[in-house]
Amino acid sequence: MAEKKAGLNEDLENVITLKASVDRGSNKVIFVESDGDFIDVLFSFLTMPMGRIVRLAEDSVPVEIGCMRNLYQSIKKFDVHNFRSIACKLMLLLPCNSAYLQCKNLKLKFDKDWPTRYFKCCQRCFFSYYTSVICSSCGSSISGEIPVDNTQVGGVFVKGRPRLIITDDLQVISPVSATSICLFSKLGVTDSKTTEESTFNMGVQEALNLLMHSFVSKTPLTEILLKNEPIPSLGDVHSCQGISIDSQMDGDTINEEEKNISLKLVVSKSKKIVCYAEAQEDFVNLLCSFLTLPLGFILEKMRNVSWKGCLGQLYKSVEDLDELKSNFHKELLVNPKLAPGFRYENTLLGIEETSFYYVDKKLTTDKSCIPDNASAESVKLNVVDPKSHEDKDKSAQGFLKGPATFTVTDNLVVRPLSLILEMSVLQELKVPFTDIEDHIVHMGKREALLLLVASFIGDSALTNTFIRELREPKQEQ
Template sequence: MAEKKPVLDEDLKNVISLKALVDRGSNKVIFVESDGDFFDVLFSFLTMPMGRIVRLAEDSVPVEIGCLRNLYQSIEKFDVRNFRSNECRDMLLLPCNSADLQCQNLKLKIDDDRPTRYFRCYNGCFLSYYQSVICPSCASTFGWKIPVDNTQVGGVFVKERPRLIITDDLQVISPVSATSICLFSKLGVTDSKTTEELTFNMGIQEALNLLMHSFVSKTPLTEILLKNEPKPSLGDVHSSQGISIDSQMHGDTINEEEKNISLKLVVSKSKKIVCYAEAQEDFVNLLCSFLTLPLGYILEKMRNVSWKGCLDQLYKSVEDLDEKYLKSNFHKELLVNPKLAPGFRYENPLLGIEETSFYYLNEKLTTDKCCIPDNTSAESVKLNVFYPKSHEDSDESAQGFLKGPDTFTVTDNLVVRPLSLILEMSVIQELKVPFTDIEDHIVHMGKREALLLLVASFVGDSALTNTFIRELREPKQEQ
C-alpha cells in the first residue's frame, strides 16, 4: 500500500506516528493504529478540567462547548473584588488537573503553557500552588518548591507498548477484536480495494484540534488527518428537550433535604423558556464549580444523552478496556472516575465529586496510595493543601469562590453578571417577549437538579430551560 507522510509538526521530537486505514471512496478514516504514546494523550483528555479546555478553545480552536464559554467569559469579566481571594479567579480560569503528576510525562502536552507548580512551607505544614502566601500554621513562606518527577518508566496510563486501534468516532478496540471481519463491515468497509494505508505525524496542534473536534463531531480523526474540517459548532442540540435529558440522566434520585439552593426564574409563558434567572452567590458558585470538573466526570454523568460529539465513546471504551492494557486500576480510576485536584472542592456537595490527596514519599509527590509502603500510614505522608479560596478570607463559614451576600442575573445560556437590569431588559427584547407574557417561578435545586444543569450546560445553549423545562410545563396542582 502507498504511504503518505505529511509533516504536521516541524519539531519531530513532539510528534507521534499514526497509521490510518482510509477509505478512498468516501475519503474517511476507518481506524487508526498507534502505540501507547497516542493513547496516553487521547486518554488524558478525560482528566482535563473544563476551565482549561474552554481556555484552550478560546486561545486556539473556537469551539462552542455548550454554555461553558459564556460562563468562562463571565468569570473573566468579574471584578476581582467579587471573589473571596485573588486566587479564586485563577482556580476557575486555569484549574489544576488532579492527574497533573501523570500528565507531565505525556509526549504531547497540549496544555503546558502554564504548568502547575507545587510549594511547601519551610516547616512542611502545608502544600500550596502559590508561593506568595503565608502558611496559616507556622507563618513561614511557601519557599520550598517541590520538583515534579518526570522520569516515569513506561507509559502514562497504558502499558508501554500496546498496539490498540481507534475508530473515527473514538471507539478503542483491542487488536484481537480488530482481526474480526465483522469489524470492517460494522465500520462500513465493503470492498478492501478502496482502502489505503497512510501514515501521519500528529503534533501538539493536531492533538489539540482532535480534542476540540471531538466535542462537535462523530468523525474527528477524518477531519483532522484528512483536513476535512467543518466549522466547529456545538449549537443548541437540546433546545426545549429538558424532558429528554431528564429521562436519560445518570444520577441519584431527588432528596428533599438536599434542596438548599433557590433561584427565581423569569419565564415566557407562551414560549415555555427561561429568559433569565435572579440568583444568590450560592447558585453562581455552583456554576463556577463546573469549570473545575474533569471532562471524564461529566461524561460519566451523561450516559445515553445524545449530542454531537463522540467523547462519550472514548469514555465508554476506556471503561470497558481490558485491564491488561492499562498500567493499574489506579490509572483507570484517574480516567473513568476522575477527582478534583486537592484544594478545589466546592463546599456545597451537590455534585458529589471528591478531591484526590497528595502524598510525599522519598522526596516525591504522588496521588497513588499504592506507592505507600505497608508499614507506613497514609495520614503520616499526606500533604494538606492550603486552600486557595481562603487565602484572604478569614470567614470560616464562607463557601465557594465568591463573596456574599450578592445577587446575580444569569441568562439561559449562562451569561452571568452581578444583578443587571440592563442585561435583563436586553434579553427580553432579544427574545421578543412582551411583558404581559412573563411570569416568575421560584425553583429549588438538589443533587439531581445540579447534575441536570451540569449536563444541560455541557451539551446545549439553553441550560436553564433544559434543566427546569419539565417543572415549567407541568400544570400547577389545584390547592
C-alpha cells in the same frame, strides 16, 4: 502509501506517527493504528478540567461547547473584587488537573506553557499552589517548591507499548479482540480495493483540533487527518430536552429538604422558555464549579444521553480496555477527581478531591508508592484552601464574595445584577413585559446534574433544566 509530513515549524520530536486505514471511495478514516503514546494523549482528554479546555479552544480552535464558553467569558470579565481572593479567578480560568503528575509525561503536552507548581512549609504541614502563604499550623512561609515524582515505567496510562486500534469515532480496541474483517464490516467498508494505508504525523495542534472536533462530531479523525473541515457547534437542543436528559441520566434523587439553592426564573408564558434568572452567589458558585470539573466526570454523568460528539465512546473504551497500567490509572480516567482545594463546598455534584502524598521527598497521588512501614495519613499533604487566602470570613464558601445577586441568561451569560442585560435579553427574544412571569425554583442534586449536562450539550441551559418542572401542574394542598 500516502504520507503527511509535520508542519515546517513542528519539531519532529514532538509528533506522533499514526498509520491509518483510509477508504478512498468515501474519503474516510476507517481506523488508526498506534502505540501507547497516542492512546495516552487521547485518554488524557478525560482528565482535563473544562476551564482549561475552553481556554485552549479560545487560544487556538474556537468551538462552542454548549454554554461553557459563555460561562468562561463571564468569569473572565468579572472584576477581581467579585471573588473571595485573587486566586479564585485564576482557579476558574486555569484550573489544575488532578492528574497533572501523570499528564506532564505525555509526549504531546497541551499545558506546557502553564505548568502546575507545588510549595510546602518547612514543617511539611500544608502545601499550596502559591508562594508567600503563611502556614496556619506552624506559622512559617509556604515557599519551598516540592519536586514531583518523575518515576515513569512504560506509558502514562497504558502499559508497555501496545499497538491499539482507534476508530473514527474514538473507540479504542485491542487488535486481539477484533479481527480486521469484522472491523471493516462493522465500519461499513465492503470493498477492500478502495482502502489504502496512509501515514500521518500528529503534533500538539492536530491533537488539540482532534479534541475540539470530538465534542461536535462522530468522525473527528477523518476531519482532522483528511478534510480539516470547519468545526460545527454543538448547537441548541429542543426546549423539551430536559425531559429526555432527566429520564436518561444516572444519578440519585435527593430529599426535598436538601434542596438548598433557590433562584428566581423569569419565564416567557407564551414561548415556555426561561429568559433569565436572578440568583445569589451560591447558584453562581455552582456554575463556576463546572469549569473545574474534569471532562471524564461530566461524561460519566451523561453516559446515556445522546449528543453530537463521540467522547463518550472514548470514555467507554477506558472502562473496557485491559491494557491500562493499573486500577489506579483506570480510576484517574473513569472516575477523575478535583485537584486539592478546588472543590466547591456545596457538594451537590458529588465529586471528590484527590489526595497528595509526600514520599521520598516527592509528590505523588499513587498510594502504591507509600512504603509498607508508613500509613497514608502520615504522608498525606493537606492543601491550604486557595479560595480563602484573603478572605477573613471563615464561614464563606465557594469562589465569590457574598452576599451578591446576579443575572444569569438562559445560555449562561453571567453578570452582577444588571437590569440592562435583562432588558436586552427580553428585546432579543421579542418577549414583551406582559408575557413574563416569575417562578421560584429550588435546586438539589438532581437539578444540579441536569444543569451540568444541559450546559454541556446545548445553549438553553436554564430552559432545558427547569422547563418540565414549570410545565407540570402543582399539586393541590
